[in-house]
Amino acid sequence: MNGEQQITCIVCPLGCTITVAKERGGLKVSGHECRRGEKYALQEATDPRRVLTGTVKVSGGFLPRLPVKTTQPIPKENILKAARLLNSIKLSAPLRCGELIVANFAGSDADLIATRDLGTKR
Ligand code: SF4
Numbered sequence: 623m624n625g626e627q628q629i630t631c632i633v634c635p636l637g638c639t640i641t642v643a644k645e646r647g648g649l650k651v652s653g654h655e656c657r658r659g660e661k662y663a664l665q666e667a668t669d670p671r672r673v674l675t676g677t678v679k680v681s682g683g684f685l686p687r688l689p690v691k692t693t694q695p696i697p698k699e700n701i702l703k704a705a706r707l708l709n710s711i712k713l714s715a716p717l718r719c720g721e722l723i724v725a726n727f728a729g730s731d732a733d734l735i736a737t738r739d740l741g742t743k744r
Pocket residue numbers: 631632633634635636637638653654655656657658659660
């Protein structure tokens with residue numbers, strides 16, 4: 623993080639604009655209305671993370687692709703690489719919602735799981 627960063631808090635609908643600034647070797651947070659916002663802004667300024675959602679190819683299913691997501695946010699800097707990895711995954715139906723697709727996806731602590739049931743073609 624350089625100097626100062628303005629962050630819109632997405633923890634609740636108020637959407638406070640929070641400023642995180644470098645100050646005396648540490649970080650100063652201002653503009654937040656609560657501690658949850660402070661925690662969110664510090665995380666966003668120092669180690670931004672996102673849950674990755676997408677789809678992967680499936681053979682033999684009644685749909686050609688299965689929606690998937692990571693079980694927890696992964697570092698934002700790895701999102702593009704992780705999204706590209708989705709293209710290399712090929713599964714076979716049937717699949718269950720919540721089924722583990724890839725453990726420690728893209729070298730992260732998060733697993734990739736299915737977010738719906740996908741049965742076979744009739
Ligand atoms: S700082 Fe607190 S009150 Fe403001 S948007 Fe974030 S969670 Fe909501």
